[in-house]
Amino acid sequence: xxxxxxxxxxxxTLALACVAIVPARAYLKLGTVxxxxxxxxxxxxxxxxxxxxxxEVPGVSADEFRAAVAQGLSTWQAVPGAAVRFEFAGxxxxxxxxxxxxxxxxxxxRADLDRTLAATExxxxxxxxxxxxxxxxxxxSFPWSTAxxxxxxxxxxxxxxxxxxxxxxxLGHSALGETELSGGNRRLIAAGAVMFPIAFSAGDISGRTLxxxxxxxxxxxxxxxxxxxxxxxxxxxxxxxxxxVFGAHVIAFNVATGDLVAGFTLDSAGAFVVxxxxxxxxVIRVEPLDDGDVSGFFDGTTSVDADFQPAFYDTLxxxxxxxxxxxxxxxxxxx
Amino acid sequence: MRHAAAISALVALLGGATPSYAQDAAPRPRSLExxxxxxxxxxxxxxxxxxxxxxxxxxxxxxxxxxxSSKIKPGAxxxxxxxxxxxRTFGLxxxxxxxxxxxxxxxxxxxxxxxxxTVTEDLSTYFVEGAAVLHLRGLTFAHGRGMPFIFGGGxxxxxxxxxxxxxxxxSVFHAGGGVKYFFSSRSSGxxxxxxxxxxxxxxxRSGGLELxxxxxxxxxxxxxxxxxxxx
Numbered sequence: 001x002x003x004x005x006x007x008x009x010x011x012x013t014l015a016l017a018c019v020a021i022v023p024a025r026a027y028l029k030l031g032t033v034x035x036x037x038x039x040x041x042x043x044x045x046x047x048x049x050x051x052x053x054x055x056e057v058p059g060v061s062a063d064e065f066r067a068a069v070a071q072g073l074s075t076w077q078a079v080p081g082a083a084v085r086f087e088f089a090g091x092x093x094x095x096x097x098x099x100x101x102x103x104x105x106x107x108x109x110r111a112d113l114d115r116t117l118a119a120t121e122x123x124x125x126x127x128x129x130x131x132x133x134x135x136x137x138x139x140x141s142f143p144w145s146t147a148x149x150x151x152x153x154x155x156x157x158x159x160x161x162x163x164x165x166x167x168x169x170x171l172g173h174s175a176l177g178e179t180e181l182s183g184g185n186r187r188l189i190a191a192g193a194v195m196f197p198i199a200f201s202a203g204d205i206s207g208r209t210l211x212x213x214x215x216x217x218x219x220x221x222x223x224x225x226x227x228x229x230x231x232x233x234x235x236x237x238x239x240x241x242x243x244x245v246f247g248a249h250v251i252a253f254n255v256a257t258g259d260l261v262a263g264f265t266l267d268s269a270g271a272f273v274v275x276x277x278x279x280x281x282x283v284i285r286v287e288p289l290d291d292g293d294v295s296g297f298f299d300g301t302t303s304v305d306a307d308f309q310p311a312f313y314d315t316l317x318x319x320x321x322x323x324x325x326x327x328x329x330x331x332x333x334x335x
Numbered sequence: 336m337r338h339a340a341a342i343s344a345l346v347a348l349l350g351g352a353t354p355s356y357a358q359d360a361a362p363r364p365r366s367l368e369x370x371x372x373x374x375x376x377x378x379x380x381x382x383x384x385x386x387x388x389x390x391x392x393x394x395x396x397x398x399x400x401x402x403x404s405s406k407i408k409p410g411a412x413x414x415x416x417x418x419x420x421x422x423r424t425f426g427l428x429x430x431x432x433x434x435x436x437x438x439x440x441x442x443x444x445x446x447x448x449x450x451x452x453t454v455t456e457d458l459s460t461y462f463v464e465g466a467a468v469l470h471l472r473g474l475t476f477a478h479g480r481g482m483p484f485i486f487g488g489g490x491x492x493x494x495x496x497x498x499x500x501x502x503x504x505x506s507v508f509h510a511g512g513g514v515k516y517f518f519s520s521r522s523s524g525x526x527x528x529x530x531x532x533x534x535x536x537x538x539x540r541s542g543g544l545e546l547x548x549x550x551x552x553x554x555x556x557x558x559x560x561x562x563x564x565x566x
Contacts, residue, residue, distance in 0.1 A: 177388060178398065178446060190388035190398030206389045206396075253386045255405050255440055255546045260386055281502070281546060283386075283403060283440055283454055287447060310447045316438055316456035318496045326498050 053106020159207030372561025505542015
């Protein structure tokens with residue numbers, strides 16, 4: 001993950017470095033293309049075991065790092081609609097970026113990645129989509145903190161571990177956020193998901209708390225027994241001049257609770273599905289993907305259409321438990 | 336239109352075929368009454384809610400993506416009651432009510448400049464209730480043809496959206512009062528009387544479309560007027 005605003009320099013980053021990633025559906029989920037079909041990347045066995053690299057950085061001991069990472073992962077483990085468990089397997093001196101059969105998290109100095117706070121790599125079985133190994137490195141070139149309330153001018157390990165923890169289990173980036181360009185870099189104004197690719201400023205601990213979009217994404221990949229029956233989905237198409245729009249960001253706003261959950265159109269027909277929605281009534285908003293680098297969401301082979309005006313669907317949409325919405329057509333206009 | 340035609344035929348049948356006499360708005364014990372009324376059901380205001388993101392600014396934690404204000408607008412419908420008059424004063428009713436309403440959310444202050452707009456959804460609301468009615472025989476008027484009454488009851492609420500997808504179910508209670516006026520009645524025959532009724536009700540409903548987090552009983556009003564047939 002990356003990011004934000006240091007006093008002297010704006011850090012923007014890219015959180016994700018992975019092997020064979022393809023967006024699958026909403027939020028995004030990571031996936032692999034197998035024989036022409038997309039398989040969601042997910043762990044096949046649980047608990048998911050991880051090692052902690054024993055390197056330390058100023059202000060953060062290995063044990064403090066381990067505790068902060070465990071807190072971040074436990075946030076995901078506590079999601080009621082999901083069934084995912086983690087297990088600390090021990091300390092190791094192995095690098096977090098070694099392909100060695102061990103999923104390792106730790107500090108690693110990469111001064112050349114001056115906009116990357118942390119990144120996650122995967123080893124995925126390309127015949128099944130199963131994640132075999134996932135490593136997370138935290139860039140030791142930045143100042144870090146594990147203080148309960150955060151430390152000014154230091155990035156919060158737990159917040160970044162929560163974000164990378166989402167990647168670790170197969171979540172891609174969320175586009176629920178607003179940014180602005182400043183000096184050629186993108187600065188975070190606000191985020192509606194831990195999985196937004198640009199981090200809060202140093203010292204901020206807002207990234208420790210999952211938002212509904214994060215919860216829906218995790219639950220969609222690792223659904224608890226009742227999840228499919230307890231939630232519904234939104235489905236439809238985004239079109240412009242009669243043609244499907246790829247990469248449009250579709251936001252569902254629960255009018256009663258204020259929850260925001262979003263997804264993308266992911267094919268040439270502009271089709272989208274946003275799953276994991278609590279039953280209720282929703283306002284639907286569509287916007288172009290213009291608050292982050294496209295490469296942070298999709299691989300380089302896809303062509304995202306961001307040339308349209310944001311808009312609201314003109315009808316409130318009811319989502320029932322265990323069911324999908326009727327197909328909705330969001331027609332947008334060119335900018 | 337079909338309902339109106341059927342009611343007109345009934346009026347013609349009764350009014351043309353039977354002489355009216357011995358006007359009395361109080362029912363016979365152990366008799367039945369059927370009423371069909373047009374109904375105007377009040378709306379519900381759910382207030383305001385913002386779509387917020389967490390701002391990258393500790394001093395100002397909420398960033399408003401857009402603001403909303405939601406309500407259900409008043410709507411028209413039909414109310415049918417079958418009354419079993421236990422005594423001349425007291426009766427028990429089965430009630431079915433249908434109303435067509437519109438839920439709407441006004442959207443303003445979009446962070447990316449989308450013009451203010453209102454999004455809507457059609458709703459069909461059904462009440463299936465049991466009720467009790469008390470005829471106020473001491474307050475008859477118009478030479479006994481007219482009589483006030485009070486009533487109250489409760490039951491089941493079911494709400495469907497414009498695509499007939501179930502929105503939610505819930506419960507509803509109502510209480511009200513009104514008047515009946517019988518312009519034709521007789522002491523024998525299958526149809527014993529024909530009149531009109533008008534009433535006002537106060538509803539408390541829970542469940543159904545909820546556009547806020549308040550899980551509470553919501554008050555609303557209803558006014559109805561229609562025909563009543565006594566058997």
